[in-house]
Amino acid sequence: MGRLEQDQELRAALRATAGRKRREMYGLGVYVRGLIEFSNICKQNCMYCGIRSSNRRAQRYRLHPDEILECCKEGYELGYRTFVLQSGEDDWYTTDMLVSLIMEIKRKCPDAAVTLSIGERDNECYTRLFQAGADRFLLRHETASASLYQSLHPTMTFDNRRDRLRALKEIGYQVGAGFMVGLPGQSLEDLAEDLLYLQELDPDMIGIGPFIPHEGTPLRHEPAGSLETTLDMIALTRLIIPGALIPATTAMGTAHPYGRELALQAGANVVMPNLSPVAVRPKYTLYNGKICTGDESAQCRFCLELRIREAGFDMDMGRGDSLKR
Numbered sequence: 001m002g003r004l005e006q007d008q009e010l011r012a013a014l015r016a017t018a019g020r021k022r023r024e025m026y027g028l029g030v031y032v033r034g035l036i037e038f039s040n041i042c043k044q045n046c047m048y049c050g051i052r053s054s055n056r057r058a059q060r061y062r063l064h065p066d067e068i069l070e071c072c073k074e075g076y077e078l079g080y081r082t083f084v085l086q087s088g089e090d091d092w093y094t095t096d097m098l099v100s101l102i103m104e105i106k107r108k109c110p111d112a113a114v115t116l117s118i119g120e121r122d123n124e125c126y127t128r129l130f131q132a133g134a135d136r137f138l139l140r141h142e143t144a145s146a147s148l149y150q151s152l153h154p155t156m157t158f159d160n161r162r163d164r165l166r167a168l169k170e171i172g173y174q175v176g177a178g179f180m181v182g183l184p185g186q187s188l189e190d191l192a193e194d195l196l197y198l199q200e201l202d203p204d205m206i207g208i209g210p211f212i213p214h215e216g217t218p219l220r221h222e223p224a225g226s227l228e229t230t231l232d233m234i235a236l237t238r239l240i241i242p243g244a245l246i247p248a249t250t251a252m253g254t255a256h257p258y259g260r261e262l263a264l265q266a267g268a269n270v271v272m273p274n275l276s277p278v279a280v281r282p283k284y285t286l287y288n289g290k291i292c293t294g295d296e297s298a299q300c301r302f303c304l305e306l307r308i309r310e311a312g313f314d315m316d317m318g319r320g321d322s323l324k325r
């Protein structure tokens with residue numbers, strides 16, 4: 001047998017083993033999170049990201065808290081019980097504003113979980129948002145290689161990223177970390193470091209997706225990350241942290257028409273359909289070719305339900321808390 005065939009057999013065995021582990025931990029259910037991308041204004045300048053502050057061509061927007069609440073209410077009617085509020089690092093949203101918003105969402109949607117993905121803030125802010133009712137926080141570590149992290153994040157440091165993730169955990173959030181695969185300059189050793197870092201942090205949620213270039217960034221001419229390697233990383237993550245909630249990311253769906261289904265088969269167990277108003281969706285462009293920018297929220301929900309069922313899984317509209325809770 002040639003090297004290529006051997007690799008392919010190994011890959012298939014790895015993914016099948018991860019798929020079995022996922023069934024053992026979570027059955028065939030796929031948790032669904034309603035994603036609201038509420039602002040693409042960002043003070044950071046990450047080299048790979050389409051909403052980096054230096055990208056003058058990005059059409060910027062921010063949703064008013066009342067509009068965010070409306071998205072949640074619409075999602076709640078559609079059956080969603082987790083809302084992920086994601087944005088660039090936009091300080092226009094003060095801690096007080098976010099506290100009021102979270103309390104209002106919890107009042108209108110009492111049995112729903114609120115996940116924040118708003119980047120780095122100080123301990124006081126994270127604590128107050130948790131006390132207001134936020135349940136979970138996504139902050140990908142992006143890459144655990146300190147030198148690669150430094151070259152990609154001119155305005156941030158890996159030490160601080162690690163410190164923020166530790167703080168979120170100590171405060172009591174269900175914490176999400178994660179990384180991109182195929183970043184320019186990233187080696188297989190760097191990916192191994194990502195897995196080791198995840199093992200050390202032991203997060204509740206782990207987002208893994210391929211790097212995809214964006215035309216308005218310095219990395220526009222770099223090749224996209226490999227779908228196959230990303231699937232390997234998802235499978236390995238399922239095996240080393242069996243109880244993790246692992247999304248089949250939009251970037252996977254962008255990299256390949258069945259990328260999300262392949263991710264589910266390799267051990268992922270979460271999907272995050274978009275609940276943002278259709279008018280702003282094309283503006284939240286992190287990378288080229290992002291999918292699902294045109295469908296209404298209801299269409300997104302039903303399209304995904306169909307795809308999940310066809311892939312052999314069941315859509316689970318429950319809160320889907322971490323098994324560790």
Ligand code: SAM
Binds near residue numbers: 087286
């Ligand atoms: N600002 C928040 C933060 O830093 O956590 C949340 C928003 S950030 C835009 C969401 C995620 O998008 C990042 O964690 C990063 O992994 C991913 N992302 C950004 N640019 C990307 C690209 N070019 N390809 C793939 N993923 C990308």
